[in-house]
Amino acid sequence: MRILLIEDDSMIGKAVREGLIRAGFAVDWVIDGRAAELSLSSGAYDLAILDLGLPKKDGMALLAWLRRLGNQLPVLIASARDTVQDRIAGLGAGADDYVLKPFDLDELVARVRAVLRRHAGSGTPLLTFGSLSLDPARRSVTLRGHPVELSAREFAVLEALMQRPGAVVSRRKLEEAVYSWGDEVGSNAVEVHLHYLRKKLGAAVIKNVRGVGYRVAEC
Numbered sequence: 628m629r630i631l632l633i634e635d636d637s638m639i640g641k642a643v644r645e646g647l648i649r650a651g652f653a654v655d656w657v658i659d660g661r662a663a664e665l666s667l668s669s670g671a672y673d674l675a676i677l678d679l680g681l682p683k684k685d686g687m688a689l690l691a692w693l694r695r696l697g698n699q700l701p702v703l704i705a706s707a708r709d710t711v712q713d714r715i716a717g718l719g720a721g722a723d724d725y726v727l728k729p730f731d732l733d734e735l736v737a738r739v740r741a742v743l744r745r746h747a748g749s750g751t752p753l754l755t756f757g758s759l760s761l762d763p764a765r766r767s768v769t770l771r772g773h774p775v776e777l778s779a780r781e782f783a784v785l786e787a788l789m790q791r792p793g794a795v796v797s798r799r800k801l802e803e804a805v806y807s808w809g810d811e812v813g814s815n816a817v818e819v820h821l822h823y824l825r826k827k828l829g830a831a832v833i834k835n836v837r838g839v840g841y842r843v844a845e846c
């Protein structure tokens with residue numbers, strides 16, 4: 628799951644980015660409204676965390692613009708604007724939740740998951756292939772009905788493979804799914820996650836298509 632973090636305060640941005648990455652999300656962080664507009668136009672995100680007081684384009688204007696385009700991306704406002712009117716305006720403009728600054732990082736992550744879960748209920752389906760099943764919102768995986776414990780990054784790799792079950796996904800695409808902008812990605816980092824995934828799921832579940840990439844196989 629990829630989150631766009633829109634926050635101009637460098638201390639808050641850094642802390643939130645790190646907290647979300649620890650929780651297993653890939654995070655791209657932009658620091659003004661224009662950059663946010665460009666990133667949102669890419670359609671590459673599962674959720675946005677939106678500060679309201681932003682340079683170049685205010686958060687409320689950004690949200691109104693997004694919804695005017697018919698874009699239903701889940702948006703969680705994180706703002707120090709704390710009046711009831713502010714919150715009503717934010718939710719009325721189409722935000723899915725409103726978190727007041729300062730907030731606790733664990734609470735923010737919990738709210739992010741809750742928003743994603745609600746959205747999952749209204750559309751994003753469980754990803755299943757054969758007897759393997761992955762729930763993006765609950766972040767759980769089962770194989771033949773048994774839960775499988777995965778690390779955050781193993782989960783992200785498997786999720787990327789399960790989005791197009793049976794299709795070959797390049798290593799580059801897998802890296803994009805797992806790592807955020809600016810992460811140092813070791814040359815075999817994705818292979819390491821794949822190695823552990825195969826240990827946990829069975830080697831037959833993830834096939835290496837030499838020189839092309841990887842795919843999940845029906846099991």
Ligand code: CA
Nearest residue numbers: 635678680681
């Ligand atoms: Ca701000």
